[in-house]
Amino acid sequence: MAQTTTTESTKVLTWINAENFQSVFEENVPGYRKTLNFEVKETGGGGENYASVMMRVKAKLELQDGSTKDIAFMIKTIPEGEQGVAVVQMMGLFPKETLMYGKYLREFEETYRSVGKEVTFGPKFYKLKNDPGAEYVLLEDISPKGFKNVKRQDGLDTDHTKSVLKILAELHAVSAVRFEQKGNYENSLMVSTFREDSRESLETMLKPLMKILVNCFSKHETGIKYLPKLKPFFDKMAERYIEDSKLNLEDFNVIIHGDLWTNNIMFRHNEEGKREETILIDYQMSRYSSPVLDLFYFLLSSPSLDIKVSCFDEFIQYYHENLVENLKLLKYPKKIPTLKQLRMDLMKYSFWSIAITTGVLTAVLLDPTENASMNNFFEQNEEAKDFQTQLYANPRYIKHLDVLLPWMDKMGYLDDN
The missing domain is CATH 3.90.1200 (Aminoglycoside 3'-phosphotransferase; Chain: A, domain 2)
Incomplete structure (x- = not known):
């Protein structure tokens, strides 16, 4: 299993890892064999997200025929801080x-x-097979398809x-x-x-x-x-x-x-x-x-x-x-x-x-x-x-x-x- 790479701000979210995402790969990527690389990075700066913390997940997968495939997700989790969590x-x-x-x-x-x-x-929209014990929403990252905000x-x-x-x-x-x-x-x-x-x-x-x-x-x-x-x-x-x-x-x-x-x-x-x-x-x-x-x-x-x-x-x-x-x-x-x-x-x-x-x-x-x-x-x-x-x-x-x-x-x- 590939090692998960994270930025400093996301290390606390240990459940966002290659092992937990394996079921998503198996169910949605035809010919999936194994995960070669798995990277997690917080995205968006101050003023871009208020009701959630946004992270981008990038993975490089090896397929059964020996080829590789890049796949990306956006994952939203609950914001830190007592007041934010309460709201x-x-x-x-x-x-x-x-x-x-x-x-x-x-x-x-x-x-x-x-x-x-x-x-x-x-x-x-995707769901992790194993419940991570945290609130989250996992979505396809559509930015590689050319979508962006103004x-x-x-x-x-x-x-x-x-x-x-x-x-x-x-x-x-x-x-x-x-x-x-x-x-x-x-x-x-x-x-x-x-x-x-x-x-x-x-x-x-x-x-x-x-x-x-x-x-x-x-x-x-x-x-x-x-x-x-x-x-x-x-x-x-x-x-x-x-x-x-x-x-x-x-x-x-x-x-x-x-x-x-x-x-x-x-x-x-x-x-x-x-x-x-x-x-x-x-x-x-x-x-x-x-x-x-x-x-x-x-x-x-x-x-x-x-x-x-x-x-x-x-x-x-x-x-x-x-x-x-x-x-x-x-x-x-x-x-x-x-x-x-x-x-x-x-x-x-x-x-x-x-x-x-x-x-x-x-x-x-x-x-x-x-x-x-x-x-x-x-x-x-x-x-x-x-x-x-x-x-x-x-x-x-x-x-x-x-x-x-x-x-x-x-x-x-x-x-x-």
Whole structure:
């Protein structure tokens, strides 16, 4: 058996080794004979992953005919640190993502295949034969096939944005059809990660963060102008997260991705630089809910600033056209939601425009820093407070606020209803 090579940061994870991966090789590599080399390396820097630690596994295999084959995987494990572990376990992220990759994404792909359409919702998913006694998600590493992320601080252009909306509409449509055909998903997908039983811990995490947010907003012109409308939301942020996350079965609902920002989207381009394929990754926050949660999350976090507001209506219409097309293809048995209904739902769930603008967008726009971690989002030590201040005082973030807050006010999204 080949010796496992690790970087210093991954030596503690002794279960990521060639022996434990042998069953994966035997089941998925035709003609596998033995492992010649096995390497583990932590990937991504500060600010690229928050709810997990990402590692790349590379192996060189010898086949029965004497030839060799290189194979690569991405493995996600739970982040270190007491606060980070508590948040991830409270949300049940790893079991949920295992359910999505191991069951539903493949089922959704097969549903499209049955009507003559090829759709890929994520990388190939694997399970280790021996339980390592740790939470993990093991996936094909698709970067050798040419897939990569864009620079999150720059954002996506119109073509890349529409390609994401297209695959998002495909995911939403097939998950809505599946619900009508087979009924409820597992309970972990039918309830929000923000629940009444987590109110106390949520308030404990959010209240200090909101104080820093208000302090930073008080130091620039746009923040000062809109604080009177935003302050009521900040004062009861945990309550709004819980209330606005409750499933309403009267709505048009789908399986949402739940964490749709640039780092969870990969693109493959040809030699001329033209985009050829788009794929989504990281389904830890998926659940059955209104599709507008994904729309707010993605459209306010990920397109470049020059199109984020100016093309918002166009993007919503483009998504709706693709949603309708796929619902019809899959013979959705209920009345298909109209564009008017979708826009009404955007207003109904407009709190999420505030949640995304004052939450995930700060992390998207922050320059790489080793202080970026799940713990530092919520801890109260000096390092954490410095990191939290960096999030809200970032000049790039303030530039986005100068555009987003006036638009959100004009749309009525800042009205407390």
